Amino acid sequence: MAKLLKSLSKLTQRRPLKRTNSLENLYVKEEEGPKVTRKRSYSFDISSILMNDESNIGQRSSDFVEKILDLKNKIRQGIQRKKSEKNRSRVSGDFLQYICKTFCTEKPEKSSTSRFIVDNLKSAILNTIENKDDIAHIWVGRQDKTSHDIDTVVIVTRSSKSYNLGDKIWGLKILVRCIDTCSDEAANLLIYDTNDSIGSLSGKLTESDIKSLFHRHSNITLINTSNVCSIGYKSKTNAKIEWIPSIVIYCHIKGVIPIGEEAFPKSIGGHRVDVREAVCNFAVKPVQLSEKIGTEGSTRFGTLGGFVTLQNPERQLFLTCAHVLFPINQLKNEKLNEDIKEKEINVVDKDGHQLGKVHKAVFKHGHERDVSIDAALVEIIDQYRYARNGKFAVISPEEISKTGFSEYNMPRFDNGEMEQVTQSNFRQQALKVGAKSGLTIGSLKIGNSCARILYYDIQVGNYFSTTFYKQMEVIPQLDYSQTSESREPFLDNGDSGSFVYLIAHPEPVVLKCIGLAFAKTSHGTCLMTPIDKVFEALGLPFNCLSKFAKEDTQRGNISDILSKLEDISNKMATKEDFKKMNGEISSMKQKFSSTEASVKVLLEKSGIEITHL
Structure with missing residues (x-):
């Protein structure tokens, strides 16, 4: 509190204010001697701070004077008379809460008074926490919808570690929440949005509605539509779900309204609004021992999405997300391509070896009429590292079995085909690696x-x-026997940049690229940008995704089997293992020979001379 008073006094000295009512001696400290009581006064002029707020200039009415006098009385009441051994008095939480309620009524971005008080409140909280790096964000708001007085401090942490901060600070309630922790309401309601039996309200929510919502409510994290409306979810006895198409507004923490803002609307355009908890975070995280791409000297990593082949000159590139390769400051200034020209941005693989350099990047956001884009194009600098087939690098045998594929029908992306999402293919399963x-x-x-x-x-x-x-959203595979907590999300930290595919044909599996994944939600879904919009923003032709010959696929399968045979041999394999593996090799060789013979016949019919195949 002493620090706050000292700062306020400095503001008074910087901006003196002529006034008829003296506000000296507002903060009084009594020192009792054996016979004499002395009073020490501090220059503490709250009015100068209020007048420093441009939005209040000219409001020197009788109401303002009355407000200051009331504050004076509150301050006197708030001073505790008890002295410590060092004869120091302290100010109660009720007084500090009164300061917050009286002067902290607008957004800190718009009010210098609110900003000053909130900054001091943040400093007071951080001073009590040893691991300050774990605190991502601190904001204030109110839980009481009938009053505009702030009553809650929200502390957002990076980890789920618990903090013993007590119930209140400055008379305000404390609420601590991890960045990606939300209630399971949204996850449990996904099951009702896997069909369109009632219909979508997407067309009913206009671009101006969406822009207005984001502008007026800083805590909105996601806006979409749902087939149902959830009522009283936290209630154990009155919770229910109604089959009513609704507009869904998501926020990190329900029930807390940020300072200077109103509650969410109950309806939009005559349609009910349902509020649920969710957060959307870029799917990128510090380096781990797994397949990844990143930039030199950075701990962020993401996923190599897919390959692109360009001509004149012929070269191979790949796509990922811009936020995987660029830090926050560069994303903010929206001049990524100028940054690329000034300084090469080198991209490295999972072992830290240079893989390529950023050729072009787009980070377009905040325009309600346009599809937002988060994409980067990286040119592979070493031709020996060009991709030779469409195999995925990180598919495990457990994942193959769990998703219904097999060793002989594994997902691959050899055809280089991309597709727009339409009514005809909307119901096909989606896949990402x-x-x-x-x-x-x-x-x-x-x-x-x-x-x-x-x-x-x-x-x-x-x-x-x-x-x-x-953007488009992908719902993870739902197992109705599992709880929402045990369900695996579609996207995880480190997956940003992955391509999302539709399974056009299950066996043999045929994939077609539909989008670029860039973010995940706390309830397990994935946000992706339509791939045709990504290509359009980067100025790429729609037919330039790299294609790989099927012959390469068959040769690759034989190589995989031979590699497995060698591995088994090294592990003292039995005769039965060799016999089984040799049978598989013979089968694959026959298939390859048959295909090779068919190709020769076609070439001969075309009058093409065969020298080597």
């Missing part, structure tokens, strides 16, 4: 989704808020 979570299966969610994403940096308070419009 990420560097962190590997192979996952899901289905597309009805309608478009718009999300506000907070991207946190290591430095406390350094975060980047960005809004993504007209």
Whole structure:
């Protein structure tokens, strides 16, 4: 409190204010001697701070004077008379809460008074926490919808570690929540959005509605539609689900309204609004021992999405997300391609070896009429590292079995085909392979989704808020026997940049690329940008995804089997193992020979001279 008073006094000295009512001696400390009582006064002029707020200039009415006098009385009442051994008095939490309620009524971004009080409140909280790096964000708000007085401090942490901060600070309630921790309401309701029996409300929510919501409510994280409306979810006795198409507004913490803002609307355009908890975070995380791509000197990593082949000159490149390769400061200034020209940005593989350099990047966001884009194109600098087939690098045998594929019908992306999502293919299963979570299966969610994403940096308070419009959402494969907590998400940290595919044909499996995954939600879904919009933003022709010959696929299968045979031999394999493996090799060789003979016949019919095949 002493620090707050000292700062307020400095503000008074910087901006003197002529006034008829003296506000000296507002903060009084009594020192009792044996016979004499002395009073020490502190220059503490709250009015100068209030008048420093541009929004209050000119409001020197009788109401203002009355407000200050009331504050004076509250301050006197708030001073505790008890002395410690060192004869120091302290100010009660009720007084500090009164200060907050009286002067902290607008958004800190708009009010210098609110900003000053909130900054001091943050400092007071951080001073009580040893591991300050674990604190991602601190904000204040109110749980009481009938009053505009702030009553709650929200502390957002990077980890789920518990903090013993007590119930209140400055008379305000404390609420601690991890960055990606939300209630399981949204996850449990996904089951009702896997069909369109009632229909989508996407067309009913206009672009201006979405823009207005994001503008007026800083805590909105996602906007979409649902077939149902959840009522009283936290209630054990009155919770129910109604089959009513609704507009869903998501926020990190339900029930807390940020300072200077109103509660969410109960309806939009005559349609009911349902509020649920969710967060959307870029699927990127510090380096781990798994397949990844990143930049030199950075701990962020993501996933190599897919390969692109360009001509004149012929070269191979690959796609990923821009936020995987660029830090927050560069994403903020929206001049990525200028940064690329000034300095080469080298991309490395999982072993830290240079893989390529950024050729072009787009980070377009915040425009409600356009599809938001988060994409980067990286040119592979070493031709010996060009991809030779469409195999995925991180699919495990467990994932193959769990998702219904087999060793002889594994997902691959050899055809280089991309496709727009339409009514005819909307019901096909979706698939992605990420560097962190590997192979996952899901289905597309009805309608478009718009999300506000907070991207946190290591430095406390350094975060980047960005809004993504007209995105698509992928729901993970739902096992109705599992609880929402045990369900695996479609995307995980480190998977940003993955391509999302539709399974056009299950056996043999045929994949067609439909999008670029860039973010995950706390209830397990994935946000992706339509791939045709990504290509359009990067100026790429729609037919340039790399294609690989099927012959390469068969030769690759034989090589895989031979490699397995050698591995078994090294592990003292039995005769039965060799016999089984030799049989598989013979079968694959016969298939390859048959295909090779068919190709020769076709070439001979075409009058092409065969020298070597």
